[in-house]
Amino acid sequence: MTTVPLRRNRNYTLLWAGQAVSEVGFSTTMIAFPLLVLAITGSPAASGLVLGADAAAQLLAGLPAGALVDRWDRKRIMLWCEAAMAAAVGSLALALWWDSASLAHMVLVAVIMGVCRALFEPAEDACLTRLVPEEQLATAISLNAARSSIGQMAGTALGGVLFAIGRVVPFLVDMITHLISLISLAFLRVPYREVERAPIGNIGKEIAEGLRWVWSHRHVRVTALCAVSLNFFFNAFYIVIIVLANARGVPAGQIGLMAAMLGFGGLLGSLLAPTLHRILHPWVSIMAVFWMVTLLTPLTILAPNGYVLGALFAGMSFLAPTANTTINTHQLLLTPDDLRGRLSGVMNVVVGAAAAAGPAAGGVLVEFVDGTVAVLWCTAGMAAVSLLVTVSPVLRRFPVSV
Structure with missing residues (x-):
């Protein structure tokens, strides 16, 4: 059919x-x-x-x-x-x-x-x-x-x-x-599913069950830890580069364009993600986004204006949808239906925590060191995570399909 x-x-x-x-x-x-x-x-x-x-x-x-x-x-x-x-x-x-x-x-x-x-x-x-x-x-x-x-x-x-x-x-x-x-x-018509009416007091046990499930599956656990690490360093870098651009006299309009180009790169990447997901090995698609961000980050130090910064940001976000598609597809197909809500909840919390902690860390970092040095520190953190992704035996054996 x-x-x-x-x-x-x-x-x-x-x-x-x-x-x-x-x-x-x-x-x-x-x-x-x-x-x-x-x-x-x-x-x-x-x-x-x-x-x-x-x-x-x-x-x-x-x-x-x-x-x-x-x-x-x-x-x-x-x-x-x-x-x-x-x-x-x-x-x-x-x-x-x-x-x-x-x-x-x-x-x-x-x-x-x-x-x-x-x-x-x-x-x-x-x-x-x-x-x-x-x-x-x-x-x-x-x-x-x-x-x-x-x-x-x-x-x-x-x-x-x-x-x-x-x-x-x-x-x-x-x-x-x-x-x-x-x-x-x-x-919307969603196919019917049986829902067990457990007492509301069991919510703590159900949360713990979801956490155990995520931690017990190596591919889910490792990709979550890698995503958290990259999100932390990138969000720290994002604050640092805005402070650096402002200090160099980049107009506010160009800084806004830089932020918009981050979304534009993600949009283009999303449109190509289904094709790249099919032709790239999962390890390659995951590793590529880590190295793309790591290699482009230090180039922002040399960017003469907000337009070049915007182009670099578009490049950083271009491959992220392919990696996210690969990871999320595997996780949803691997996870039993009665645990999918908890899977998404756990992933949203760990990524959200990194997104919240990163800007705070970036703000503190740029208070104590020069903006250029702060960018290099963020680059070093991203490079370390990228190396771990590259050599990880778990990610090398990431299943092509469930």
Whole structure:
């Protein structure tokens, strides 16, 4: 029997399109949030508090969320998350309209957004294998990555423009995007799965079971540790290079372009990821992204302007979708359905922890050493991780298929 192309897969198309719209709205809010806090409070620290509340909520909720995804109906989780996010940003839009928005309200909205994403992402990941056949899973994962890149780039560009039109506008747009996604999800048909109704008090045991499963599988454990290490050093480097570019007088517009090119490279890489996933050995696809980032990082020291920095950043992100497609496809097919939520929850937490710790480390590093030296320190850390990936016997024997 001929497999139906993904573009004709009704359920996958509904999920992809709804989330594409939702992610544009979310990225719009994440750009507008610090601008709003600064406009209302005048405090950069308060802006950091709001964005930090979102990240902290997602991180803290990650492990319990993964366990709940495995015990609850996954479609309902996604529906409730979209409804809650629409209500949260809608309440903020209403408060802005009435000129009564407060810092506490904004922190609460950020926390709700973070918790909802902690629940939604594992639910979507776990549903994916039930919506597309195994032979199309890698393509679906890469298209989801492309969707995220598109949403991030479009939302980032829209956020500032909409905020300039009016403070309430980006949050109103975000509310509408979540409602559109909610309607799209309502028509989604996810194959039925039996869910064991265990007492809620067992949640701790279920989290521990998910952690043990991840740790007991060598390929999952090693790829997670490598990804965490690279994310840590890259996020440290990202802060360092922004500080260095600013110190060298690179205009803010060019620094913004540099950040946008990171998403552009990821988008191009996502479109080519299904092809590269098929023709490259998994070890090669994983190793390539590590060495690409390691080799391009020190070249940023020589970059004369933000345009060259942007090109280097696009190159750094180009191969990441192929490695992520290879790793995520293997993990989802290897993991039993009743553990897929916990797998995603664990991976989101470890990667999120690295993403949070990296900028903090980079900020401390650039306080004590020159920016150029700080870049070289980050390069050294990336090179060490890349060498470990290259010689790892586990990754060399990474299975081509499950």
